[in-house]
Amino acid sequence: MKFLCVGCDEVMSFAERQLPGDGTMAAIFACPKCGREVAMLTNPMETQLVSSLGIRVGGREVPEQPMEVIRSQLAAGREDAFEDDVASAAAGKVGAAPGAAARIVWSDDAQQRLANVPGFVRGMVKRIYTDYARERGIAEITPAVMDRARRDLGLEGM
């Protein structure tokens, strides 16, 4: 999928993805020559269809997680199907890289919000937020950080 600026005969570059929270998506592309922007708008079905393929329009901000489609798209997943993410939990323990997850704190509000995530997908969501915070030097994960991560990372359906 590419967008061509007809006037400039230039391929437009992906600029930004927005998830307004109603299941739809807006992907913005810009012409590198004239600066013109267009937005591709997808309805909930189209948005979910692309997600079901494990694809992120515009590219991925975080690597694909193990069984990401199953864990994020299955409606009736078993709460205890997965142990809490072993790799994530191991970070900060003996042998873990300095500055790993141990230093990142979850505020009470953020923990409560995480607890509301179904157990089937909770480990993956926790890992994504933790990685997001670590990569940006954020010491405490709050609901505001979670909102920003959702927006920045395009966490459709999580």
Add this chain to the structure above:
Amino acid sequence: MRRIRTYHEVGRGEGAGAGVPEQVQAQRQRLEQRLASIRRVIAIASGKGGVGKSAVTANVAAALAARGRRVGAVDADLNGPSLARMLGVPRDPLAIGAEGVQPAVGVAGVRVISMDLLLAGDDAPVRWKDAGEGAESVRQSAAETSALREFLADVAWGELDYLLIDVPPGTDKLGRVLELVPRLTAVLLVTTPSEMARHIVAKSVRQAREAGVPAVALVANMTAYVCERCGHGSVLFAADGARRLAAAAGVPLWAEIPFDPRLGLATDRGEPPVLGMEDYAAARAMHELAGHIEQELAGGVPG
């Protein structure tokens, strides 16, 4: 009319695009890397339902493992998963490590992944999150293909001698596996002596051959009914469809397995009869099939 460059006329490196082909390519590479440590990948399919594919898969997996082989089993029947139970897999949570999701471990050390391990409750059907807009069938197909890809690529299978894929009925399902694993070592097509099975399984034979699978073979299941009292074998299907298909299509028939209710019960309990009921004719036939697989596929994945 203005001349606008087509998609293919636009250079690959020209503009970032939506990044879709790159992500699809990355998914393929991850799958290839995972399968690189597996010597042989065998799809056990049919096209026809109710012929005993899962029971054959479970027993062959256990029989190969009993021979000391490292065996994995993928339950590709996402909507009717049974393989985990047939292989006696406990419903413990699956660990996720740096290498991916650790497979469950069943009898004889067979490594297993199945949707049955992920669903909430015995009677929970597979349902994907509702996207509305009335296009669920399209959505379901995409999600199921991704789920199967994740079963293959995201499970930390480790080094395996055999990975068996239990494929649900329908030639489209075999096509999905062929697309994901273009270098399948073999396709075993389970059939029965019935004419209807012959008619349907013939389509899968053609499909596997046209896909260039190096080894395509038939497994005739339920070739007789074994009396559980006296052990006498009686005719179950008044037809010879499996042998006729083998002859007509020029496909080898690697096993003829009689139906024995005792073995069916054992398999349903998660105790494959190839482990401990070796004196029964059906269990012997399963062991012979495992031996045939070892002999015919000794070279592993062809170049």
